[in-house]
Amino acid sequence: MSGPASAEVVIVGGGIEGAATAWALTSRGVCDVLVLERATVGSGGTGRSSGIVRCHYGVRSLAVMAWCGVRLFTHAAEILGVPGGIGFERVGYLVGVGPRDAAALAANVAAAAGVGVDTRLADPAEVAELWPEADLGDFAAFAYEPHGGYGDAYRTCHAYLAAARRGGVRVRQGATVVRILTDGDRAVGVELADGSRIAAGTVVLAAGVWSAALAAQVGVDLPLRAQREQILLVTPGAPVAGRPVLSDLVGLQYLRPERSGELLVGNSDHSRPQWVDPDDYRAGADPDYVETAVGRFAHRFPGLPDVALASSYAGCYDVTPDYNPIISITPVDGLIVAAGFSGHGFKISVAVGELVADLVVDGDSSHPLIPAADFRLSRFAENAPLVSPHPYVGAGQMR
Ligand SMILES: Cc1cc2nc3c(=O)[nH]c(=O)nc-3n(C[C@H](O)[C@H](O)[C@H](O)COP(=O)(O)OP(=O)(O)OC[C@H]3O[C@@H](n4cnc5c(N)ncnc54)[C@H](O)[C@@H]3O)c2cc1C
Known part of the structure; x- marks a missing residue:
């Protein structure tokens, strides 16, 4: 039996960010979505997360994104349709x-x-x-x-994907993407380790730290x-x-x-x-x-x-160099990156999914307090890192 040969959106990576993106896309009416995961869903950084949920961020957009997370986690049973919840305490x-x-x-x-x-x-x-x-x-x-409080990133990842599947999203595990396919400077699909190709209107690269190698092949430098x-x-x-x-x-x-x-x-x-x-x-x-x-x-x-x-x-x-994520369009048309979560990616995941869906559908954020520009890839080349206006002297790692 062979898999699908095309999808409107292909998501590379079945971690929590890929899963949240898949679900958010269905909410935006984009249901022809295929998630490709090289191992099993949630087996990357997601499965090792401490799951801490806090909104204490110096960067305003991150505080807002974490607050979106709090609301989702608190009402996950109804919103995601998981009667047993997602383990949020x-x-x-x-x-x-x-x-x-x-x-x-x-x-x-x-x-x-x-x-x-x-x-x-x-x-x-x-x-x-x-x-x-x-x-x-x-x-x-x-x-x-x-x-x-704290939650369970692995369960939450599966809950996003269960909701996404109900919306029509397909998920393939054991599907390693080896190459992003381009036509000129446009992404047109992906190639899998078995040599098969899947055409896509948009490729979302959400493969955690492994995103950098795939992006480099098409000339996109992800500093991860x-x-x-x-x-x-x-x-x-x-x-x-x-x-x-x-x-x-x-x-x-x-x-x-x-x-x-x-x-x-x-x-x-x-x-x-x-x-x-x-x-x-x-x-x-x-x-x-x-x-x-x-x-x-x-x-x-x-x-x-x-x-x-x-x-x-x-x-x-x-x-990433500023310990903040890259959620961004790239110089390759149709290639969107959601990676580099630097230890914050669980709590903000629902807002990440919504922002990526916004980028896919509209090319910009629909949330006035979550500007897409904050997370643009180009900030590193511009030497304009995303930093807190009120950093801690004795605890610089708290963003
Ligand atoms: C120890 C630890 C503690 C943490 N604690 C917290 C916390 O308390 N609170 C918080 O908010 N965040 C925390 N985080 C961060 C959070 O867990 C991550 O930011 C988040 O899980 C990242 O999700 P992701 O989907 O970007 O990446 P991942 O979960 O790594 O998912 C990427 C997926 O891509 C797949 N993949 C890779 N290459 C390919 C390929 N070529 N083809 C197909 N698939 C591929 C991988 O197998 C993987 O499943 C923690 C992380 C760690 C490691």
Whole structure:
């Protein structure tokens, strides 16, 4: 049996961004869509996501996009038609900073509240009630988002695709795209590893960090690198289920509860990134990393003395030079890129899908607070990176 030989839109990559795009296209009436995934749906960065949902971004459009995510995740059962939901846990989101970053935190909270995000400053007494096991002494200020929390990127990715399929989208797994086909300076389809070709009116490249190699073949330079990130699962030795997500921008770590009662502990120190081959990197956490992470955790949580490492794994962020995504038309007509999510791609995925669908259908964003220009590929060549107006001195990685 042979597969389809053409589609109005071919999406390369069955991660959460490709899936959200497929669903958004059906909402725009574009249903002749084919998603091509080289392995299985959600098997890339999506399957390793920590799933944290927060709107605390200095870049306004990202805060708005994350807020779109909050609304979708909260009402996913109805909107996506998944009665069991997508695993979103609205436990709240807390971020704490040191003295040098207190003014920036207040500015970021005001800016986010100004575009409709439910966020506010929180005082130490309130935070101490939410996380009684924590030593909060070296924090100077906190922000709180009652609608934040964490979700399950893998389940959400499948839910987007289930909704997309109901709209007519086709999905092929085990379908590796080896080449984007062009006619002059226009993308006209893709070639698969088995030699077959699929014609397309538009090709959306949403293949995570692997997008760069495919784009390079047609002369499009995507500045993407794979940054290895290590995640620890710890047994806290005390009940912590339902506690809010905490971004500790002093200790440069983040953590959130798991439904199992464990805690997921991630790294927020990007001062010495580990650039790796995304197809060949160490899967578990390194012993020296575990030692550092355990030290940071112990400093923050003296009230959890019986913590023990349960397991660990590693994944890769697909990182751009400004740690913000590329959601953009390209110099090749009919080729649109959605890649380089740099560790933020879960929470903003629904807005990413809508923006890509807008680019496919209208060539521009339909959302006044999410300008397509923010995410244009050309910003790197123009030396005009997308940066926060209120960056953190002590935690530069928080965008
Ligand atoms: C450890 C970790 C923690 C994270 N934590 C968070 C978080 O807390 N909150 C948050 O918002 N985001 C987080 N993220 C980021 C978020 O998970 C990603 O930005 C998002 O999942 C990226 O989705 P994607 O669809 O762009 O890429 P991917 O999920 O990588 O999907 C790309 C897909 O393309 C396929 N592919 C590749 N090449 C080809 C080809 N030639 N032909 C066909 N298919 C191909 C791959 O197999 C893959 O399935 C985290 C990421 C990691 C790794």
